[in-house]
Amino acid sequence: MTWVNAVLQGILLGGLYALFATGLSLMFGVMRIVNLAHGDLSVLAAFLAFALIDAFALSSFVTLIVVVPAMAVLGYLVQRLLLERGLRAGPLAPLVVTFGLSVVLQNALLEAFSPDSRALPAGALGTASLQLTESLSVGWFAVLCLGLAVAVLAGLQLFLARTAFGRAMRATSDDRETVQLLGIDQRQVYAVATAIAFATLALAGVLFGMRTTFDPSIGPARLIFAFEAVIIGGLGSLWGTLAGGVVLGVAQTVGAQISPAYAVLAGHLVFLAVLVLRPQGILAPAGSRP
Amino acid sequence: MISVTSLDVRYGDAQVLFGVDLSVAEGETLAVIGANGAGKSTLLKAIAGALRPARGRIVLDGRDVTGLPAHRRYPLGIALVPEGRRLFPSLTVEENLRLGSYRGRPGPWRLDRVYELFPHLVALRRRSAALLSGGEAQAVAIGRALLGNPRLLLLDEVSLGLAPIVVRQLYAALPTVIGAGTTVLIVEQDVGLALAAADRVQCLLEGRVALEAPSAEVTREAVTRAYFGV
Amino acid sequence: MTAVARSGRAGRLGLAGAVVVALVLASAPYVVTSDVTHTLVDLFVLVVLATMWNLLAGYGGLVSVGQQAYLGVGAYAVIALSVHGGVNAFLAVPIAAVLTAVLAVPLSFLAFRLHGGYFAIGTWVLAEVVKLITAQIGPLGKGSGASLTTVSSYDPDIRVAYTYWVGLAVAVASVGGVYWLLCSRIGLQLTAVRDDEGAAAATGVRVTRAKRLVYLIAGAGAGGAGAIVCLNTLTVQPESVFSVQWSAYMIFMAVVGGLGTIEGPLLGALLFFALQQTLAAQGTVYLIILGAVGIVVMLLAPRGLWGVVSGRTGEVFPVGYRLR
Numbered sequence: 121m122t123w124v125n126a127v128l129q130g131i132l133l134g135g136l137y138a139l140f141a142t143g144l145s146l147m148f149g150v151m152r153i154v155n156l157a158h159g160d161l162s163v164l165a166a167f168l169a170f171a172l173i174d175a176f177a178l179s180s181f182v183t184l185i186v187v188v189p190a191m192a193v194l195g196y197l198v199q200r201l202l203l204e205r206g207l208r209a210g211p212l213a214p215l216v217v218t219f220g221l222s223v224v225l226q227n228a229l230l231e232a233f234s235p236d237s238r239a240l241p242a243g244a245l246g247t248a249s250l251q252l253t254e255s256l257s258v259g260w261f262a263v264l265c266l267g268l269a270v271a272v273l274a275g276l277q278l279f280l281a282r283t284a285f286g287r288a289m290r291a292t293s294d295d296r297e298t299v300q301l302l303g304i305d306q307r308q309v310y311a312v313a314t315a316i317a318f319a320t321l322a323l324a325g326v327l328f329g330m331r332t333t334f335d336p337s338i339g340p341a342r343l344i345f346a347f348e349a350v351i352i353g354g355l356g357s358l359w360g361t362l363a364g365g366v367v368l369g370v371a372q373t374v375g376a377q378i379s380p381a382y383a384v385l386a387g388h389l390v391f392l393a394v395l396v397l398r399p400q401g402i403l404a405p406a407g408s409r410p
Numbered sequence: 411m412i413s414v415t416s417l418d419v420r421y422g423d424a425q426v427l428f429g430v431d432l433s434v435a436e437g438e439t440l441a442v443i444g445a446n447g448a449g450k451s452t453l454l455k456a457i458a459g460a461l462r463p464a465r466g467r468i469v470l471d472g473r474d475v476t477g478l479p480a481h482r483r484y485p486l487g488i489a490l491v492p493e494g495r496r497l498f499p500s501l502t503v504e505e506n507l508r509l510g511s512y513r514g515r516p517g518p519w520r521l522d523r524v525y526e527l528f529p530h531l532v533a534l535r536r537r538s539a540a541l542l543s544g545g546e547a548q549a550v551a552i553g554r555a556l557l558g559n560p561r562l563l564l565l566d567e568v569s570l571g572l573a574p575i576v577v578r579q580l581y582a583a584l585p586t587v588i589g590a591g592t593t594v595l596i597v598e599q600d601v602g603l604a605l606a607a608a609d610r611v612q613c614l615l616e617g618r619v620a621l622e623a624p625s626a627e628v629t630r631e632a633v634t635r636a637y638f639g640v
Numbered sequence: 641m642t643a644v645a646r647s648g649r650a651g652r653l654g655l656a657g658a659v660v661v662a663l664v665l666a667s668a669p670y671v672v673t674s675d676v677t678h679t680l681v682d683l684f685v686l687v688v689l690a691t692m693w694n695l696l697a698g699y700g701g702l703v704s705v706g707q708q709a710y711l712g713v714g715a716y717a718v719i720a721l722s723v724h725g726g727v728n729a730f731l732a733v734p735i736a737a738v739l740t741a742v743l744a745v746p747l748s749f750l751a752f753r754l755h756g757g758y759f760a761i762g763t764w765v766l767a768e769v770v771k772l773i774t775a776q777i778g779p780l781g782k783g784s785g786a787s788l789t790t791v792s793s794y795d796p797d798i799r800v801a802y803t804y805w806v807g808l809a810v811a812v813a814s815v816g817g818v819y820w821l822l823c824s825r826i827g828l829q830l831t832a833v834r835d836d837e838g839a840a841a842a843t844g845v846r847v848t849r850a851k852r853l854v855y856l857i858a859g860a861g862a863g864g865a866g867a868i869v870c871l872n873t874l875t876v877q878p879e880s881v882f883s884v885q886w887s888a889y890m891i892f893m894a895v896v897g898g899l900g901t902i903e904g905p906l907l908g909a910l911l912f913f914a915l916q917q918t919l920a921a922q923g924t925v926y927l928i929i930l931g932a933v934g935i936v937v938m939l940l941a942p943r944g945l946w947g948v949v950s951g952r953t954g955e956v957f958p959v960g961y962r963l964r
Contacts, residue, residue, distance in 0.1 A: 154757025156705065202935065209942045215703050215760055216895050216938045223888050223931030227924040284512045287505050291498040298496040301458055303484030303513025303558065340884055344768060347761040351754070385772045388765055392750060395762070399753045 125256055126377040127370050132258060134349075134369025135266030136331065138362040140324035140342065141349035142273060143317030145361045148350070150293045150313040153203060153214045157222040159343030160229075161318065162325030165191050166334050167229055169326045170238050180240040180330050188322045195318025199311040207310075222339065229336035240329035265327050269365070272320055273358050289313055341384075348391040354401020363403050367394075411436045411593055412457065412488075412562050417466035419449070419456050426452045428617045429466070434562070439584075439594040441608035441625070443601050445637055448614040450597040451493050454564045457595070458490035459483040470562070485513050487561030493570065495551040499540035503531060506539050506550050510557030517559025518590050524553040527583050545576035552580070556587065563587065565596045569603060581607055601633055615639045662812055669801035677804040681872045683913045684807035685865045688814045689886065690893035690905035690912075692861035695818050697891075698899035699830045700854035701837070703756075705887040706763025709747070709770040710740045710859040712881035714866025716780055719876055722790045724779060729791045730806050733867040737810075740863025741856045748855045752848065764884065771882035785877030788870055803871045810864045819902055821857070826850060834900070892930055896937045898944025907946050 144158050155161075168190065169183040202221070206213035242261055249257045280286040292299045292309040300306055328334065328342070345368060353364025368387050375386025394402065413433040419426050426449045434440045442450050455461045457468055459480035468476045475483055489510075497506050507524060525532050528549040534542065539550060548568060555563060569577040577600075584607055588594055598604040605611060605625045613621040613636035621628070621636030634640070669677050689707070696702045717736035722729040747766050754762040775783045791799050821827055829850045832840035841847050870876050889912065897908020912930075919926040941948060 148757065152756070154760060156757075156760065202939065205939050209939065211756060212697065212703060212899070213938050213942060215757055216891055217935050219705065219888065219891060220931040220935035220938070224928050224935075227927040227931070231924045231928070284508070287501060287509055288512060290500055291506075291509055294498040294500050295496060297460070298492065298498070299509075300480040301460060301484065301490050301492060301496075302509055302554070303481050304509075305479075305481045340764075341768075344761065344765055347758070348765065351758065351762075355758075381776070385769065388769045388772070391765060392769065395750055395753050 122377060123374070126373045128256065128258060129262070130370030130373035131366050132262035132266050132369070133373060134366030135262075135269040135362075136324060136327055136365070137345055137349045137368055138353075138365025139265070139269035139272055140321060140328070141346035141353075141361050141365055142269075142276065142324075142358065143319075143321040144343075144346045145350045145355070145358065146276070146313055146320075147317045149356050150289055151203070151207070151214075151310050152211075153207070154218070155317070156215060156218040156343065157225060157339075158218075158321060158346055159341065160222045160225040160339030161191070161194075162321045162328065162342055163229060163334055163336060163339045164225055165322035165325035166240065166329035167233055167238075167336075168322075169240055169329060170233070173240065180242060180326060183240075184323065184326055187326055188319050191322035192315040192319040195314040195316075196311045198318075199314035200307065203314070204307055204310065222343075226336055226339060233336060235335055235337065237333040237335045238329070239333045240326065242330040246330060261330065265331070268323070268327070269362065272323070273362055276316070276320075277358055285309075285312070345387070348387060352391055352394045352402060354403045357401070357403050360401055360403035364401065367402065411438075411471055412595075413467075413469045414453075414457065415467045415469075417453070417456060417468070418464040419452050419461055420464045425464075426617050427456070427463075430614070430617070430619055432612060432619070434593055434595055437588070437591065437593055438610065439588055439596065439608045441596045441598055441604035441611045442614060443598060443604050443611060443633070443637065444614035444620075446599075447616075449617040450614055451566055453614070454490055454566050454595070454597055457562075458488055458564055460490070481513070484558055484560075485515065487515055487559070488564070489514075489555040489558045489560035489562070490564040491548075491551050491555045491566060491568070493566040495544075495547045497539040497542070497547055497550055497554075499538065501539055502536050503539055503542070503546075503550055504535040507531075507553050507557055510554035511559075514558030515560070519556045519559050521557065524556055527556075527586055528553055544572050545580065548572065548576075548580055549583075552583070556592075560592060562593045562595060565594065565598075567597055567599060569598060569600050577603065601637070605633075613637060662808070665808055666805065669804055674797045674800040678800050678872065679917070681800075681804055681807040681868060682916070683909065684804075684811040685868050685872075686889065686893060686909040686913055687811045687906060688861055688865040688868075689890045690897065690909040691814045691818050691902075692858040692865075693887075693890035694894040694897075694899055694901075694905040695821075695854055695861075696858040698894060698901070698904075699822065699827075699834055700851050700858075701834055702851060702855060702858075703760045704751075704763040704855075704858075705760045705884065705891075706751075706765070706767035707858065707862045707890060708882050708884060708886040709763070709767035710744060710862035711866035711869070711886055712767075712771060712774065712876075712878065713743055714740045714863030715870040715876045715881045716774055716786075716866075717863065718867045718870040719780060719786045719788060722788060723786065729788060729871060730802050733806050733810065733864060733871070736867040737860045737864035740866070741860035744856045744859030747859075748852050751855070752852065764887075767882060767884070771878050774882070775878040781876075783878060785875060785880075788874045788876075791871070791874070803868070806871065807868045810868055814861050814864070815902065815906065817857070822902070826853065830854065888927075888930070892934045894944075895934055896944055898946030898950075900943075901946050901950065903950065904944045904946035907949075908944070911945070 140162060144155060147153050147155050165187050168187045169180060172178055172183045172186060202217055203214055206217045245261050248260045250260060251257045280290055288304050289309055292306050296306045349364040349368050350361055352367050353360030371390040372383045372387045376383035411434060415431055417427050417430040430453060444450050456463050459478055467474060470486060507521060531549055534546060568580055581603060596604060596608055608625050611623060611625050611628055612619060615636060621632060693707060696704055714736045717739050718729060718732045721727040721732040721735055751759060751762050751766060774780060780786050829845045832845055833847050833850055837847055866881060893908035893912045894905045898904025937944060
């Protein structure tokens with residue numbers, strides 16, 4: 121039964137990973153930018169929530185009302201002011217710029233908040249659980265995270281498929297020169313895509329903070345999880361990202377069941393196995409390459 | 411309606427256009443012809459805003475648009491059907507068409523009228539644009555530009571790589587477009603097609619205007635001279 | 641009459657200068673205290689790392705954020721060879737570099753499944769995996785690391801001097817080796833690949849093979865640097881030798897100095913070393929400045945400081961040709 125439980129917890133954890141990986145996937149899909157500061161930005165969001173709670177004694181969920189839009193605005197500005205310029209300087213520049221941003225963020229957070237581990241209060245929801253059988257129970261909070269992940273992914277999918285701006289975004293991803301001949305400002309599309317990516321990573325960052333502790337240096341480890349979820353699921357597929365997140369989550373919880381030291385390693389090994397056996401990802405159509 | 415004066419365009423060190431003048435009146439159809447590399451596509455790209463000219467002015471309806479980027483010219487009514495169609499492969503036919511009206515002007519061209527113009531697209535509306543034949547793709551590209559209700563439609567090498575019968579079908583749509591009040595500027599390799607479709611013809615030779623005349627008055631001989639510079 | 645030549649005047653002067661600098665540096669242990677030489681070893685490590693990362697990214701187009709994998713393996717290899725294998729610790733350095741290159745062979749097949757930005761994170765994951773596995777090995781001290789106990793029999797001054805010379809040798813070999821490589825046929829192929837991968841492949845360059853070679857050499861270089869780090873600090877610890885911070889340093893030095901040149905990363909390493917010596921006490925602020933400077937240089941002067949300087953002097957290590 122402990123194994124069933126491990127798999128179940130892994131699936132729920134995978135929802136959070138998928139939510140977190142969505143932004144990475146979106147930014148790569150639209151702009152071909154791999155944001156190396158992705159993890160640190162989610163930690164920044166968690167610290168913003170932490171500061172708000174500290175100052176105004178809010179509930180963690182309420183902070184989302186401020187943190188998510190604030191991060192979206194930050195994303196818009198980062199794209200317009202830094203990455204747009206970087207894209208013009210060649211393929212190396214966005215990597216170096218986002219890596220530089222990662223270093224700056226980590227150390228700025230360290231300076232502002234000290235290296236101590238923090239957690240965001242999850243309230244009664246954090247401990248409440250649903251008893252499935254005598255030995256099997258799931259936390260409501262984990263269920264909520266998976267639900268939110270599915271909702272965000274479905275919403276994003278609908279946005280891309282059904283709205284004019286969503287279509288413009290897909291078209292820009294195909295051919296950013298030609299969209300300009302149709303009156304679409306490609307810089308604006310990029311900036312909005314980045315804003316959406318930042319909003320989702322902010323949501324994931326706050327939820328992560330409610331689930332486990334965080335500190336300023338945890339960002340890179342998070343980035344790696346998001347990256348693994350994207351690659352396992354297959355590039356360019358939002359539902360693939362969900363599948364990838366779930367596979368990664370299950371690998372980690374099952375690995376932890378063997379020995380706590382193996383949790384992260386098991387995730388990495390599954391990732392490497394996918395890279396060797398099915399580099400296009402488990403859900404991507406054959407022939408596409410990462 | 412559109413006037414281009416003393417336009418110079420360079421790619422880095424290489425100059426492609428030298429002091430080109432061009433003007434098209436409201437409702438008129440002008441064809442720009444010339445050999446490969448004469449600068450025809452470059453001229454269209456400069457008018458659409460995809461290229462910044464080194465010198466010269468582009469004026470649309472009395473408004474200087476020389477400094478405007480492409481995405482701000484489209485809402486003013488300049489639409490380019492680019493060489494090679496440039497459809498968005500991950501979108502369906504209908505999604506490609508809809509994108510035309512997204513930042514376009516209000517006007518007579520709506521989705522149903524485009525389907526009327528190119529009835530064979532109706533059956534393909536849900537197909538991925540990556541899976542079209544050349545002629546189908548060209549029809550979508552023209553329809554996409556029309557949905558922006560342009561005042562000036564720029565057509566770049568519509569016939570390129572297509573079978574003659576397909577080209578005839580596409581050109582058969584042109585009178586309807588012109589009838590709806592659109593001014594058309596065609597770039598075409600096929601001189602016969604260009605002369606048949608346009609009111610006036612202008613020939614480019616190595617980046618300079620070598621001939622300009624009404625289609626009806628131009629002789630084959632004059633065209634050959636301007637085309638090859640002999 | 642037009643002749644094709646590699647070097648301008650700066651090139652000939654520069655090569656002579658480089659030999660003089662190397663000889664002066666080699667005599668340093670007889671002149672200055674071991675504190676100074678101990679610190680200079682850090683500079684040699686930085687020179688190796690910057691040069692190798694530049695080879696990877698500036699010439700091979702391979703932006704890796706996972707070179708710390710090879711740095712850590714090089715450091716641990718010295719422990720394994722010397723403490724457990726009975727090999728002289730200083731002789732272990734070249735062996736460690738070779739072992740690292742050997743490890744890079746299978747890892748390259750994994751990493752090369754990914755491209756561009758995903759290659760970057762992929763190499764990082766590999767580094768994490770190598771770290772996690774290393775931290776499981778009992779004889780190597782698991783998570784808490786190990787000490788290089790075999791050099792305690794040396795007189796401290798002698799030990800530092802030997803470390804210094806080995807470090808200098810590795811640095812000279814790295815810079816010289818990369819220079820030689822780039823002047824060779826492979827260098828020409830790499831330049832072609834960097835400028836246009838498709839066109840290079842079309843003219844018969846075996847792109848992946850050339851890139852793999854670069855990856856292996858860069859791995860060996862990072863391994864050598866790691867071995868020096870181990871000799872200089874006498875301890876290894878997974879969290880520090882496998883830290884992604886090393887990648888941050890490499891990127892900073894290569895980008896700020898100037899990618900795609902031999903001199904740029906050297907300049908970057910010197911600048912970084914100077915910053916480290918003066919600002920490292922500031923801790924986090926120092927790193928914030930580092931990151932910000934890297935971003936600004938990348939956006940405003942993508943050719944780096946050397947790009948700004950060399951417009952006037954010409955190249956000291958010319959790998960291109962010029963007409964005269």
